[in-house]
Amino acid sequence: MTLKKTLQWSAIVFVVWFVAYRPDAAAKVMRGIGDIIAQLGTGFGDFFSQLIS
Numbered sequence: 001m002t003l004k005k006t007l008q009w010s011a012i013v014f015v016v017w018f019v020a021y022r023p024d025a026a027a028k029v030m031r032g033i034g035d036i037i038a039q040l041g042t043g044f045g046d047f048f049s050q051l052i053s
Contacts, residue, residue, distance in 0.1 A: 019026045
């Protein structure tokens with residue numbers, strides 16, 4: 001097994017463990033990631049709106 005595969009499986013196992021044993025913390029992390037993605041989308045949308053105006 002290569003190092004890349006080992007790291008991928010380790011990450012998967014960690015995510016499963018994190019969600020199973022710390023669901024509240026996992027939900028907060030996912031909510032934070034979603035907020036960041038939404039802010040990026042809003043920023044890009046505002047930028048391109050200003051270019052068109």
